[in-house]
Amino acid sequence: MNSPPTKSELRSQMLKCRRALTPVYRKQAAKQMSVHALRSHLALRYHHIGLYLPHGPEISTVPLMNALLALGKTVYLPALPFGQGKQLWFHRIEANQGWYLNKFGIPENRGTQRIRARQLDVLFMPLVGFDDAGSRIGMGGGYYDASLAYLHRRHAHLKPYLIGVAFACQHIAGTLPHDSWDVPLNAILTEQGLRRFVVKKP
Numbered sequence: 134m135n136s137p138p139t140k141s142e143l144r145s146q147m148l149k150c151r152r153a154l155t156p157v158y159r160k161q162a163a164k165q166m167s168v169h170a171l172r173s174h175l176a177l178r179y180h181h182i183g184l185y186l187p188h189g190p191e192i193s194t195v196p197l198m199n200a201l202l203a204l205g206k207t208v209y210l211p212a213l214p215f216g217q218g219k220q221l222w223f224h225r226i227e228a229n230q231g232w233y234l235n236k237f238g239i240p241e242n243r244g245t246q247r248i249r250a251r252q253l254d255v256l257f258m259p260l261v262g263f264d265d266a267g268s269r270i271g272m273g274g275g276y277y278d279a280s281l282a283y284l285h286r287r288h289a290h291l292k293p294y295l296i297g298v299a300f301a302c303q304h305i306a307g308t309l310p311h312d313s314w315d316v317p318l319n320a321i322l323t324e325q326g327l328r329r330f331v332v333k334k335p
């Protein structure tokens with residue numbers, strides 16, 4: 134009997150599906166994803182919003198970022214911590230700030246205001262694969278898991294509201310292998326729409 138695929142086998146399958154999408158599809162999908170996010174009223178309700186800059190074949194957040202900034206929202210981007218630990222900082226997008234590439238080649242901004250995940254109202258998270266229960270697999274760095282570990286003791290009101298962002302083809306039928314440190318998503322956003330999950334309390 135075949136054993137179920139491991140996280141890293143699923144990760145390479147999902148990366149393959151994402152890389153196969155055409156530039157025209159990617160551009161259209163990024164726009165549609167942004168429209169779904171804005172229609173959901175999430176964007177209107179929340180003010181402090183964590184986003185990411187797309188890296189390689191990830192779905193682009195540029196249309197969504199422009200729309201949020203035009204609405205006057207405060208938008209933050211993740212920055213890897215210096216030194217020990219894996220908890221991300223979130224730097225506010227500001228005028229006159231510096232930009233640099235992190236060790237993975239992803240641009241990061243350095244302004245005057247940085248906060249931790251718990252201070253965000255909503256966090257749009259990159260991911261490699263997601264399932265029907267709201268579990269995600271990322272690039273395997275564990276940065277988001279470490280930044281959100283306090284949510285394991287989550288009560289319903291704890292911030293931020295977690296939205297995984299992906300192309301629809303990154304959906305995995307069935308259930309992803311689950312590790313104790315994985316933090317479940319509140320919703321998943323793709324070019325096909327926004328789908329909310331009921332997050333089970335421990």
Ligand SMILES: Nc1nc2c(c(=O)[nH]1)N(C=O)[C@@H](CNc1ccc(C(=O)N[C@@H](CCC(=O)O)C(=O)O)cc1)CN2
Nearest residue numbers: 185186187188211237239259271272273274275276277
């Ligand atoms: N756009 C974006 N920003 C992000 C993340 C992300 O996944 N996407 N992160 C999410 O945690 C953090 C950075 N984490 C990362 C962890 C590993 C790799 C990485 O290993 N990249 C290799 C490819 C590895 C592979 O194909 O399996 C590379 O770029 O060569 C990249 C980012 C913070 N910022």
Ligand SMILES: Nc1ncnc2c1ncn2[C@@H]1O[C@H](COP(=O)(O)OP(=O)(O)OP(=O)(O)O)[C@@H](O)[C@H]1O
Nearest residue numbers: 219270271272273274275276277278279282312314
């Ligand atoms: N709270 C934490 N503090 C420190 N390390 C952690 C924490 N949670 C998970 N990790 C480590 O991160 C590693 C990667 O975990 P996993 O494969 O689930 O990452 P991922 O969710 O795919 O990545 P990312 O969150 O960066 O997108 C694991 O080896 C795990 O030990």
